[in-house]
Structure formats: C-alpha cells, structure tokens
Amino acid sequence: MALAVKGQKLPGGNLLGVSDDLRALPLRERKKLRTRRTLAETALRLFTERGYDATTLDDLCDAVEVSKRTFFRNYRSKEDVALASDSDLWSTYLDHVAALKLDGPLLAVLRTALDTTLGAMDPDWDRRFLATRELSDGVPALQAHSLGYCHDTTGAIVRTVTERSGADVDGVRLRLTVEIFVAAWHTASLHWTAQGGRGGRDGLTKLVEETFAKIPDALTCSA
Amino acid sequence: MALAVKGQKLPGGNLLGVSDDLRALPLRERKKLRTRRTLAETALRLFTERGYDATTLDDLCDAVEVSKRTFFRNYRSKEDVALASDSDLWSTYLDHVAALKLDGPLLAVLRTALDTTLGAMDPDWDRRFLATRELSDGVPALQAHSLGYCHDTTGAIVRTVTERSGADVDGVRLRLTVEIFVAAWHTASLHWTAQGGRGGRDGLTKLVEETFAKIPDALTCSA
DNA sequence: GGGGACAGTGCCACTGAGTGGCATTAGCTG
DNA sequence: CAGCTAATGCCACTCAGTGGCACTGTCCCC
Numbered sequence: 001m002a003l004a005v006k007g008q009k010l011p012g013g014n015l016l017g018v019s020d021d022l023r024a025l026p027l028r029e030r031k032k033l034r035t036r037r038t039l040a041e042t043a044l045r046l047f048t049e050r051g052y053d054a055t056t057l058d059d060l061c062d063a064v065e066v067s068k069r070t071f072f073r074n075y076r077s078k079e080d081v082a083l084a085s086d087s088d089l090w091s092t093y094l095d096h097v098a099a100l101k102l103d104g105p106l107l108a109v110l111r112t113a114l115d116t117t118l119g120a121m122d123p124d125w126d127r128r129f130l131a132t133r134e135l136s137d138g139v140p141a142l143q144a145h146s147l148g149y150c151h152d153t154t155g156a157i158v159r160t161v162t163e164r165s166g167a168d169v170d171g172v173r174l175r176l177t178v179e180i181f182v183a184a185w186h187t188a189s190l191h192w193t194a195q196g197g198r199g200g201r202d203g204l205t206k207l208v209e210e211t212f213a214k215i216p217d218a219l220t221c222s223a
Numbered sequence: 224m225a226l227a228v229k230g231q232k233l234p235g236g237n238l239l240g241v242s243d244d245l246r247a248l249p250l251r252e253r254k255k256l257r258t259r260r261t262l263a264e265t266a267l268r269l270f271t272e273r274g275y276d277a278t279t280l281d282d283l284c285d286a287v288e289v290s291k292r293t294f295f296r297n298y299r300s301k302e303d304v305a306l307a308s309d310s311d312l313w314s315t316y317l318d319h320v321a322a323l324k325l326d327g328p329l330l331a332v333l334r335t336a337l338d339t340t341l342g343a344m345d346p347d348w349d350r351r352f353l354a355t356r357e358l359s360d361g362v363p364a365l366q367a368h369s370l371g372y373c374h375d376t377t378g379a380i381v382r383t384v385t386e387r388s389g390a391d392v393d394g395v396r397l398r399l400t401v402e403i404f405v406a407a408w409h410t411a412s413l414h415w416t417a418q419g420g421r422g423g424r425d426g427l428t429k430l431v432e433e434t435f436a437k438i439p440d441a442l443t444c445s446a
Numbered sequence: 447g448g449g450g451a452c453a454g455t456g457c458c459a460c461t462g463a464g465t466g467g468c469a470t471t472a473g474c475t476g
Numbered sequence: 477c478a479g480c481t482a483a484t485g486c487c488a489c490t491c492a493g494t495g496g497c498a499c500t501g502t503c504c505c506c
Contacts, residue, residue: 254502291493300492301492
C-alpha cells in the first residue's frame with residue numbers, strides 16, 4: 001500500500017472519478033489515462049464475474065492488452081486496482097478538507113466535507129463503489145487494504161487540521177474526533193452496502209446523516 | 224487473513240499469551256506449541272533487527288529450523304506471525320466479551336472488558352505488543368492487516384451482542400457503538416506507542432481510560 | 447512392550463504477485 | 477524529417493503461498 005491515499009503520483013490525484021472533458025490533453029496523457037481507467041473497469045468486471053482470487057493479473061493484462069509491467073506502472077498492486085473507487089473518494093475528500101474553512105465543531109465540518117465530496121464524484125462512481133464494497137466483503141485482503149486507505153486518510157486529516165489551526169490543539173482529542181468520524185462513515189457505508197446501495201449516493205448521504213445523528217445515543221445506549 | 228481473529232483453529236485460541244503451566248499436555252501438543260511460539264518470537268526479533276521486507280520466510284525458517292511448509296501450518300501468512308500479539312489480544316478480548324453480563328451502557332461494558340483483558344495478558348505481552356506496533360508503523364502491509372483484525376473483531380462483537388440481547392436492538396446503532404469503541408482504542412494505543420509504551424499495560428490502561436473520558440468533548444470540539 | 451494408526455513434518459515442484467533491466471516504440475519538438 | 481524522451485514490452489528473477497507425497501515420531505491399544 002504505502003500510504004496510497006495520495007495514490008500513485010501519476011499526472012493528477014483522481015484519475016478515474018473526474019468526468020473528463022479532457023480531450024484537451026496531450027495525446028500521450030490521454031492514452032495513459034484511458035489505459036488506467038480501462039484497467040480499473042476491466043478489473044472490477046473480471047473480479048466480480050470470476051472472483052478475485054480466480055482472476056490473475058495476467059488475465060487482466062490479456063483482457064486489456066497491456067503488459068504486466070505496464071499494469072504495475074499504473075497501480076501499486078492487485079488490491080489497488082480493485083479499490084480504485086476508494087482511492088478516488090478519499091483523495092477527493094482530502095482536497096475538500098484542505099480547501100475548507102474550519103469554523104464550528106470539527107465533527108460537523110468533516111461531515112459537511114463528506115457531503116460535498118459525495119456530491120462531487122463522477123456520475124458512475126456510485127456503481128463502481130458499490131461493486132467494490134460487495135467485492136471486498138468476500139475478500140479479506142481487500143477489506144484490509146480498504147481499511148488501510150481510511151487509516152491513511154485519517155492521518156492525513158489530522159495532519160492537515162493540525163497545520164492549519166496551530167499547535168495548541170489537543171492532539172489526542174483531535175485524533176479521537178477524526179477516528180469517530182471514520183467510525184460513523186464505516187457504519188453508514190456498511191449499512192448502505194447491506195441495502196444494496198439503495199438510493200445511490202443520495203441514499204448514502206442520507207444514511208451518513210442519520211448515522212451521525214445516532215452518535216449521542218450510541219454512546220449511552222445499553223445492550 | 225480470512226477472519227483471523229479466531230486465528231488459525233489450532234488447538235486452542237490464544238497460544239502465545241497464556242502463561243503456560245502446560246507441562247500437562249501431550250508431548251506432541253507441547254512440541255507444536257513451542258514451535259509456534261518460537262516462530263513468533265524469532266520473527267519479531269528478525270523483523271525488528273533486519274527489517275520486515277528484508278527478512279524472508281526462508282530466513283525465519285532457517286533460524287527456527289523448520290520447513291516453510293511447517294511455518295504455514297502454524298501461521299496463515301508472513302503478516303500473521305508478525306501480528307501474533309494482536310491476535311492474542313483480540314481473541315482473549317472476545318472471550319471476555321462473551322463471558323460478560325451485559326448490563327449498563329454498552330460502551331462502558333466494552334471498555335471494562337478491555338481493562339480486564341489487558342490485565343489478563345501474558346506478562347511478556349506488553350513488550351511484544353509494543354514491538355509489533357512499532358514494526359507496523361513502518362510497514363503498510365502490517366498496518367492494514369492489523370486493522371483487519373480489529374475489523375473482524377468488531378464484527379464478532381456485534382454478532383455476539385446481537386445474539387445475546389435479542390433481535391430488538393437497532394443494528395446500526397449497535398454497530399456504531401462498537402465502531403466508536405474501536406476508534407477510542409485506536410487513539411489510545413497510538414498515543415501509547417508514540418510514548419514508547421510508557422508504563423506498560425498499566426500505562427496503556429490509563430490512556431484508554433483518559434481517551435474514553437474525552438469522547439464527549441471530541442464530539443463537540445472545534446478545530 | 448510391540449506394532450499399527452495417524453498427526454505433524456520435510457521435501458519438491460508449482461503458481462502468481464511484484465521488481466529490475468534493457469531494448470523498442472511512439473508521441474513531442476525543432 | 478531527425479532527434480529526444482516518456483512510456484511500453486519483454487525477459488528473467490525473487491519470494492509468498494499451496495498441493496502432494498513420503499516419512500517419522502508420538503500415541504494408543506492389545
């Protein structure tokens with residue numbers, strides 16, 4: 001993985017999500033972009049159809065007609081290409097957090113940033129993300145890798161916020177806040193996936209909202 | 224990984240942590256146990272001394288004088304043997320949760336179970352756990368794998384609690400509670416590791432307590 | 447106490463992920 | 477058109493992880 005949130009530092013952060021009117025790029029770049037995207041799309045399809053373990057990278061490379069070497073110039077690992085939609089989400093999210101004014105309760109700010117991030121994703125992102133989640137459910141290696149993304153993002157958020165609001169904040173409390181944010185996100189996205197992605201990103205946004213609303217109750221409720 | 228919390232279903236759950244007066248076992252079992260423990264100890268030492276990536280399983284097997292095949296009969300993967308102390312912790316924790324009466328606020332119950340679990344670990348566990356955490360810091364694959372353990376444990380707790388308190392609980396709220404518990408644990412253990420494991424398990428227990436106390440504040444604090 | 451039964455082990459060959467090196471191609475630039 | 481360079485393809489390699497089979501040290505029962 002190696003702190004994959006910032007992703008492979010290829011041209012620019014989020015290469016799949018952004019709906020490209022990128023006809024305006026040098027041909028070489030365009031080609032590379034297309035290869036990268038085709039790899040992710042084909043991978044998701046093959047993994048879903050035939051199973052993750054049953055699909056080798058050679059299979060994928062055959063299907064896309066690139067060499068394995070080229071695959072690894074585009075993605076760090078087999079897990080990485082399967083989790084492209086995760087990477088898209090978190091890299092976009094980080095951008096949003098970095099460009100935000102930090103007033104009011106931090107937890108609310110983080111949630112707001114998530115709302116706008118979800119709204120800003122590529123139209124096709126919902127579908128890809130759902131497929132990715134369903135795939136990850138059955139593949140521990142993907143689960144773990146995906147959690148790794150979240151964890152890296154958590155660290156990055158803490159760093160960003162610390163830089164921007166001075167060193168006078170309680171580091172532990174800050175970390176705790178961000179971890180709780182991630183906890184709520186996990187809960188919400190799990191719920192959304194269990195419902196088969198009902199309502200697309202709007203449904204997901206709604207579940208996020210509801211989940212955050214339940215936090216106070218969750219702290220005090222009995223079993 | 225494959226839901227490694229319950230670990231390899233070898234003889235019995237936690238094989239390293241429990242302080243053995245296990246001279247009372249059949250010889251065969253004892254031998255196997257010793258091999259298993261030696262593997263974990265040697266692995267942790269080699270990984271720390273030479274680096275995780277720089278140490279191959281062949282190196283480890285040479286040092287312990289077993290075949291690679293035998294290694295894989297004891298541990299699922301290279302990550303698994305490095306994270307033996309994590310596995311010990313969570314499998315013990317699950318036992319404690321399963322044997323607990325569920326009265327009062329769930330979050331407090333989970334925290335109490337953590338206290339008693341930490342107290343019940345092998346005398347050597349502190350050192351191993353700290354070494355494991357420091358190792359994981361520099362190795363993304365271990366980070367991810369470790370998060371996977373937590374995640375599996377989260378699921379197991381939710382299942383256990385659901386079974387024992389009837390189906391009338393709000394599944395999402397329950398999940399959220401457990402996720403928040405894990406969030407606090409992550410924060411506390413990170414802090415403990417950053418302090419070089421100061422105070423051993425008692426220090427860790429204290430940090431856990433302090434971190435939980437900060438939760439209400441973390442929900443409302445501003446950046 | 448001797449002799450099967452069998453769990454646990456060693457050995458060997460194999461697959462598949464991931465890397466390094468070098469020659470080749472294809473897009474950019476003057 | 478010619479030269480430059482980024483991107484690719486190809487080949488050989490390491491290492492994690494698996495399957496199969498022969499072997500051996502324990503256990504257990506007579």
